[in-house]
Amino acid sequence: MADAKTLTVPKGASGVLVLADGTCVFGRGFGAVGDAVGEVCFNTAMTGYQEVMTDPSYAGQIVTFTFPHIGNVGTNLDDVEADQPFALGCVVRQDVTEPSNFRNVAPFDQWMKANGRIGISGVDTRALTRMIREKGAPNAVIAHDPKGAFDLPALIAKAREWPGLEGMDLAIAVTGKESRAWTGGAWTLGQGYGDSKADGQNTLRPHVVAIDYGAKNNIFRNLVKAGAQVSVLPATASFADVMALKPDGVFLSNGPGDPAATGAYAVPVIRALLDADVPIFGICLGHQLLAIAAGGRTVKMHQGHRGANHPVKRLSDGLVEITSMNHGFAVDTDSLPENVKPTHVSLFDGSNCGLELTDRNAFSVQYHPEASPGPQDSFYLFERFVAGLTKQGADA
């Protein structure tokens, strides 16, 4: 990158990404004015930027999109995984253009501004991505000032002082605060999202209690599509809170931050659920927490996996699933005890992508079968989970 280590703001620059090592990457700011500090990651998905930005797992992170045209279909009211963006900001190649899509309700830059999120365009995102691949995900400040009046030494200091994602519990910051019944169903073109209550079948369906560590909404929609009724509890729910809802199964959601830090309050609850033989399904952070609860360990990855075309091999039969991914920590396969069987593996780097307990009805995956954005090859996991649940009182 031509701008590396330059402490003079080039003419016309209104956005900057300041890395903790002092590298300054200049561009044009859009969205909110101000600055934010976090870890820089890259996402290789070619569509779904609004879903990426609203995925609560991106809390504490600045997303570099490798796809050059971000913002070109604007934003709409449906493609959201939570009611606000959680990524701190984004770095993109091309300037955001006029929205071109029949579903658009607001241009991407306006949506970013309205939601207090900072963007930078005009950045050589290929060079930035290469740098992250070589050196690992850096801590950085993203800043936007229309006048380009950046205090670069102060921003470098801010990036250096940020403690980093390792050891950071962010689920606590993004989880819903209240227990709630989930009501959304699957999306259809022209009709939007269905209402799970509208089909009149709720009480006949297996009841899944989902622990929300920063869940993506499409997970709950997929559980409904697979035949469950869903209740959602905050990340801090106790074993008694979960059991009070009489779950037929428990779902452990995705979420931001370091699973080892989140585990301090999540793991005892998951262990109690395993002891009580409650069926469990976990995704991403939920997968990592299940691994820790079962006696395994997680590690911080060099650069993480974020995209919509990650190949994963199912070990039972060799089938390859193309998956959606978003994680910066991973389960250390070697740390898994005897009763935890790896079920899926990444074909990019051989890292663990799934596990099941041999003595419990409990399994989890590192990737995102709910897609949003991404392929739906792995929807069968929702069906497998719900089909394996017995409705309480069904035999009475």
Ligand SMILES: NC(=O)CC[C@H](N)C(=O)O
């Ligand atoms: N999407 C997720 O649940 C991410 C899990 C965890 N925060 C990680 O980065 O690995």
